[in-house]
Structure formats: C-alpha cells, structure tokens
Amino acid sequence: MPSDPPLPAVAVFAGLGGQRVWSLMVSLFGDLAQGHGDAIDGPVLSTIMAALDVRPEASRVALHRLRNDGWLQSRKVGRISQHSLTAQGRAESVAASPRIYAAPPDLSEPWQMVMVEENGRDTDGALRNAGFIAAMPRAYVGRIDSAAPEGFLALPGNTPPDWLRRAVEPAELEADYSALLSALTALEDELPRADQLNALHVAVLRCLIVHNWRRLVLKHPALPGGLIRPEWPGYQCHLRVDRLLHRYPRPALQELAAASAAA
C-alpha cells in the first residue's frame, strides 16, 4: 500500500485539523480492536499510520504516550510487537461507542421540556448529567425517556418552532460540523466502491471518519430527534457517517494482517 496513490480521504480530512497522532490512534484502536483479546500487529499499525500520512517517529511517540497513559499495552510475540487496548482503554472506548456509532435519530422522536424552580449549579449539573440540554432560562430539553428529577415540571414536547431547534444546537461547533459535512460529502462522491478497497484502505478510511466525527459528537449531548433541524450540519454529518461506516464495514484483524503481509 505505501506505493498506492494516497486515499483522497487523507488529504480531505487533514484539512479539518485536530489530527493529533495519539488521538488518531485512540480512534483507530477503538474502531478496529475494541473486542476483548483484540490486538493490532506492529507492521499493520505502521502501514496504517503511514497511510494516514504520519511519520514513523511520530507514531512511536504516540504509542509511547498511550502506553504511559494506561490506554494501550504492547507485547512481543516472536519477532513482532502486538498492541492492544488496556482494560481502561477498552472501557473508555466501549463507553464512547454508543454515541459514536449510533444510528441517526428519527426526526419524529418524542422529546420533553423540563422546567426548574431556580437555576443552581447542582440542578444544572444533575440535568446535564441526565442528558438534558439547556434551551431557555430554567428550561431544559431531553429525550422523552430521560427521567427528570422529582419536583420538576416535565412537559412532553410537540412540533417545535425553529428558534427552539436552533437553541439546542451546539453553536460553537457549527463551523466544525459544516467543514466535516463538506469533507464527508466530497468523500461520498469520490470514493470507490468498497470491493475495490482492500482491508487496509478501509481501516484508514474508517479511522478518519470515526476520528473526525468523534471529535465533534462527543463534545455535546445527543439532541432529541424531534428537535433536530433536518438541515443542521451535525445531523447531515451523522447521516453520512452512518452511510459510510455501513458502506465500508470494519475489516477483521486477520484480513488486515493478510493485507499488510501482501503489501
């Protein structure tokens, strides 16, 4: 693969910024090797990182950092190293996966508004921890099945006005979501069919998609579907991420090892 022309995705996504090598590696292990006992062989990891346009020295530094942080562990098996998530790294990857890999929400999903007597840090924290989003002074929105604490007024929602839909969007991520949307839209048009890509190509592609999506989606609570503006870039990204990850399914680690050996 090092002799292949670089995947268009690499250049497109490199323009989005936020591609710290250790963080890319977290995305890669989370996507490919989250299962108990999963490990990525050193040569496979090197090939993928090279395809991601990361220099070998930068990969070694990132691996070292993630081992020190207790996220990854490495062991020698014969002549090669095998790298895997630690129990902690796997637990954190597992915890983040439902948000990262969630299907796009149904836009008719019911929602509720929860009103509080007064704004206090405790109340605010409790509601945010329960997945609620501040929408107005003393009013939060959430999915209909999110339980509001006792003593709050919880009213089931109905067709929301446009201003409310916009009020719950994470405004600070608007530009980032728009840039990701452009990148994903370009990718969908340009990428070859899955059967024309080998397992390593797919691993690289998925890593870029998951990584750039994860950076944004984990920064804000999930919006209840019934409050989402269909044209909101965050939702449009979600549709494309979901389509792409289904179009290019996760390769098995054995396929990766075989593709790497053949390269």
Place this chain on the structure above:
Amino acid sequence: MPSDPPLPAVAVFAGLGGQRVWSLMVSLFGDLAQGHGDAIDGPVLSTIMAALDVRPEASRVALHRLRNDGWLQSRKVGRISQHSLTAQGRAESVAASPRIYAAPPDLSEPWQMVMVEENGRDTDGALRNAGFIAAMPRAYVGRIDSAAPEGFLALPGNTPPDWLRRAVEPAELEADYSALLSALTALEDELPRADQLNALHVAVLRCLIVHNWRRLVLKHPALPGGLIRPEWPGYQCHLRVDRLLHRYPRPALQELAAASAAA
C-alpha cells in the same frame, strides 16, 4: 331598615379598606341594575348607602362624580329620581361580570405553557392580553383553549409542581386575599339564613361581597384551574364568594322598592 341593627358584614368589610363610595356604587349598580332599562329609585339607593354606613352627603358627591364620568344617569319620575347605568357604564359592567361572577374553576382544568423566543414588550403584551400569565423567564401559562400566537412553543401541561402553582399566584395580592378570606369565613358562620333577610339586607350584603371580591379578582388574570393551589386564599375566597352569592340571590328591583317603602 335604618333602625335595624347594622349587618355584621358592614363592619367586617369596612376593615378591609378600599371602600371608596363611588366605587361601592359601581359595584352596587353592576350587581343590581345591569340589565337594559334597570334603574334604582333614589330612596332605595339612599337606604342601601345608609346601610353601608355611607353619609348622605358622601353618596351625593359620588353620584355626582359618576354622572360626570358618564357611568350613571339620573332622571326625575314624579317626585323621585331614578338612577341607572349609562350605555358605557353598562358595557363596562357587562365586560367585568364574567370574571366577577365566574364559578370557581375546576382544579383539574387543563392548562398549557407557552414559550417565546425572546422577551419583548410586544410579545409580552400580546400574551397578557390573551390571558396568559408570566410564570418563568420567556414562559407563560394559560388555559388550554387560549390561542398562542404563531411561532411560539405551546405545550399542554400536566400535574404542576408546587413552585409553579405559587409562581402564577399574584403575590402582591396575597395579604388582601387572606384578609378577604377571613372576612368571608366569619360572614359564612355568622349570617342568618336568606329567608331571614329582606331584599335590602341582601342587596347590601351582595354589594359588599361583590365589591371586595371585584377589587382583587380584576387586578390579575384568571389562573387556569389546573395550576391553582387548593389552599391559595384567592381560590378559597372564590369558593366562598360563589357560595354566598348563591345563598343570597340578587333581589329584583321591585322587591327593593317595596322593602324600602315599607321601612
């Protein structure tokens, strides 16, 4: 009647304040003579005002003022004057009557909460005119059948927390409602049965009840029943006002003239 012992109601209600003579007279005409063509004979009016502990001179000044304001009109019929509401006075009495004489609300009456995009004077005014009550920043409550303007979020209510019930009560009238409640409760215990009172007594009694109730209830919008605290003094007053006005029905003007002639 001037020789009768004064009705206990007069002293009890005098303690509530706000008994300006012209205003008492507005209540009296609104209660007794709101119909088209209704008029109160001068001697009947004098007898009632005396029973209300108003001096003749003060009654004459109030009559003069209400005529100047276009609220009342007087005409000579033979030896006596007849006083009646003008078209304007009747229209304003008719407009206020639904609130004054409304049956106490059903405490399970449905309500709604209306959320607005931003607080502006226009929005606030439009909602208040439509009978909504400001309950939280950018949130109003109203009866379920009050139509919210376009572009607002209107959510049907459910069992409200206690803090919301209290938030919609007119706090500035709390003491006045409590004082009226004490007066009405004392009255209910002390008053003789209706058939022991003549038409003039009943007219005086109703005037005091309607007047003191009207002074408070017209100062705030009607609370949706489903949001009312059962122990709220305003609601407890409403129950007693309604009971008393049914217990002592409005006397016909002919009965009053007859009772006055017999006195």
